[in-house]
Amino acid sequence: MTVSHGLSKTATALAQREARKLVDELNGVTAAVIATIDGFSVASAVTGGLDPARVAAMTSSIVAISGVVSEEARLGRQKSVIVQTESGFAVFCSVYRRDVELVINVIAGESAVLALVSYRAAQLARTLADTSPFHA
Amino acid sequence: MREYKILFTGTVGAGKTTAIGRVSDVPPVMTDVRNSDTSIAKERTTVGLDFGELTLDNGDRVRMFGTPGQERFAFLWKILVRNALGLVVLIDNSRPDPLADLALYMSGFSEALRTIPCTVGVGRMETHPVPSLDDYAQAISGTGRVFPILSVDVRNRSDVILLLDTLLMQLEADLGGENE
Numbered sequence: 001m002t003v004s005h006g007l008s009k010t011a012t013a014l015a016q017r018e019a020r021k022l023v024d025e026l027n028g029v030t031a032a033v034i035a036t037i038d039g040f041s042v043a044s045a046v047t048g049g050l051d052p053a054r055v056a057a058m059t060s061s062i063v064a065i066s067g068v069v070s071e072e073a074r075l076g077r078q079k080s081v082i083v084q085t086e087s088g089f090a091v092f093c094s095v096y097r098r099d100v101e102l103v104i105n106v107i108a109g110e111s112a113v114l115a116l117v118s119y120r121a122a123q124l125a126r127t128l129a130d131t132s133p134f135h136a
Numbered sequence: 137m138r139e140y141k142i143l144f145t146g147t148v149g150a151g152k153t154t155a156i157g158r159v160s161d162v163p164p165v166m167t168d169v170r171n172s173d174t175s176i177a178k179e180r181t182t183v184g185l186d187f188g189e190l191t192l193d194n195g196d197r198v199r200m201f202g203t204p205g206q207e208r209f210a211f212l213w214k215i216l217v218r219n220a221l222g223l224v225v226l227i228d229n230s231r232p233d234p235l236a237d238l239a240l241y242m243s244g245f246s247e248a249l250r251t252i253p254c255t256v257g258v259g260r261m262e263t264h265p266v267p268s269l270d271d272y273a274q275a276i277s278g279t280g281r282v283f284p285i286l287s288v289d290v291r292n293r294s295d296v297i298l299l300l301d302t303l304l305m306q307l308e309a310d311l312g313g314e315n316e
Contacts, residue, residue, distance in 0.1 A: 004174045037169040038183050039208060057183075057208040064167035064184035072165075101170065 005036045006100040011131050015043035015102075018124050023047065026120060028088070028112025034128070035059050037094075037101040050107070059105040063092050080122060082114070091118050093125040102128060138196045142303060143217050144186070145245065146226030147237045148205035149178050150259055151290035153186045155226065156200045159296045160188025173206075183209065185216060190300070198300060213244050222303040223254040226290065227272075229264040235275050242279055249281065253306035257288040257299050 007015070019032040023045040031046040039060030044052035062081060070078035081092040088109040095102035106121045108114075144152040157164045167184030186202030201216050203209065217223070225241045227234050238256065242249065256272060267275075272285045284302045288295040 003172050005172045036172045038172050038181055039206075040172055053208065054211070057206075058211060060169070060183040061167075061204070061209060061212055062184075064169060068165050068167055068184070100172075 003036075003040045005040060005042055007042055007102075011128070012042060014131060015128060016045075018127060019043045020045040022106060022120055022124065026108070026112060026117055028109045029106060029117060030088075030109055031055065031105070031107040032121075032124075033059060033105045034095075034124075035103050035105070037063070037103055042102065055105055055107070059092055059103045063094055063103045066092070067094075079125075080118070082118065084114070088112065089114055089117070091121045093121045095125045095128045097129055104128075140196065140198045140222065140304065140307070141220045142198055142200050142222045142224060142300065143220040144200060144202040144224045144226065145213060145241055146205060146224075146257075147228045147231060147234075148176050148181060149231075150205065150226035150228040150257075152202040152205065152226055153182055155224075155257075155290035155296045155299070156186045156188040156202050158290060158293045159190050159300070160200065161191055162189050164188040181206070185212065198304075207240060207244070210244055217245060217248045220248065220252060222252055222307055223248065224257060224299050224303060225254060226257045226259060226288075228260055229258050229267070230260040234258070235267055235271065238272065238275060242276070242281075253303055253310060254281075254283045255299050255303045255306070256283055256285040257290065257295075258285065259288055259290060261287040262289075 015034045019034055022032040023029050030048055031050050033044040033052050033055045034042045035056035039057035041052040041056035046052055066081045067078045083090045091106045093104040104121055104125055106117055108117050144155055153166055165187035168180040168182045171178050171181040182204045188200045190198040203213050203216050227238055231237055269285050276283055290296055
């Protein structure tokens with residue numbers, strides 16, 4: 001299997017740096033995975049033995065399924081999904097670039113602040129979209 | 137009126153999304169996105185699920201779900217097969233090792249296949265006749281199972297209906313056996 005995600009080396013390095021910053025800077029965040037829309041990890045920072053490849057595939061599925069829900073409900077293009085659990089949450093964001101569509105998954109424990117993580121994940125999505133070579 | 141949940145699985149590019157779309161009475165739900173895997177000659181690929189509905193002549197309704205084909209989405213196979221009454225496995229005979237492809241799904245769905253019937257549809261046999269349907273039958277019997285195996289072109293609605301009919305016949309037979 002050969003994966004060609006189409007993201008430049010510079011953009012990949014930026015994604016890697018930003019994923020690491022999210023995990024390092026936000027209290028309670030245990031993983032940040034940036035993946036292609038079809039579920040291949042592009043950049044990641046994970047703790048606690050999470051497998052970025054598995055997280056990437058799951059992120060792609062969740063974002064795709066929530067996308068058809070948004071479409072069915074005529075709510076427009078989906079931006080993010082939040083899964084809240086007994087001991088934390090996961091935030092999923094879509095990154096719309098013209099060269100390649102990406103998805104972000106940030107996973108956090110109960111000590112993390114949802115609003116803050118959600119804001120930073122959305123900010124990361126914007127940053128990655130803004131570095132698109134075709135960005136207007 | 138009875139409702140059946142049938143799951144379509146199988147190789148990437150074998151036509152799961154096409155099959156469901158070809159027979160669905162409602163606009164199918166599709167979650168296909170741009171494919172990054174250059175080893176697969178396909179522009180888009182399913183990463184979530186496909187869904188369609190078919191009402192049979194007797195009023196029974198078949199709810200069809202499709203899985204992504206790639207093994208990295210095996211976590212979804214386990215979710216989507218829950219409460220399914222039957223499984224359709226689609227194989228693309230033009231791939232390098234279709235029997236290995238079949239083995240992947242036989243293994244991935246082994247738990248469900250203990251209790252639900254299955255039909256195997258093999259595509260592109262007209263251009264790639266090997267392995268033959270007998271080869272498939274032999275491979276399946278090697279796992280201690282017996283499933284109908286059909287040569288199909290899922291672009292033809294009648295072929296997809298035939299797959300479903302075959303599966304539903306097995307289901308009826310199983311239910312009849314239970315009721316005796």
